[in-house]
Amino acid sequence: MIDMKTITCLHCEEQFSGETPEAVQMAMLPHYKEAHKEVINTVNEEGKKEWFAEFNRRWEAAAEE
Numbered sequence: 001m002i003d004m005k006t007i008t009c010l011h012c013e014e015q016f017s018g019e020t021p022e023a024v025q026m027a028m029l030p031h032y033k034e035a036h037k038e039v040i041n042t043v044n045e046e047g048k049k050e051w052f053a054e055f056n057r058r059w060e061a062a063a064e065e
Contacts, residue, residue, distance in 0.1 A: 005062035010054055011036045021059045 006017040007024050014031060018024035032040055043051070 003064040005059060005064055007055065007058050007062055009036075010051060010058075011039060021056065024059070025055070
């Protein structure tokens with residue numbers, strides 16, 4: 001059985017599941033490009049670091065399904 005985790009978008013309530021953090025991030029990318037393009041277009045390096053830190057915190061806290 002493959003263990004998956006579900007992460008809620010950092011900017012809304014949409015959820016994404018995957019076996020690895022990278023898989024979830026790739027699933028989130030089209031969502032961000034459509035629903036949160038202001039985040040993609042305006043984020044600076046510090047903002048990217050904060051986003052990834054929060055994503056990683058949520059990944060570690062997520063229960064395996």
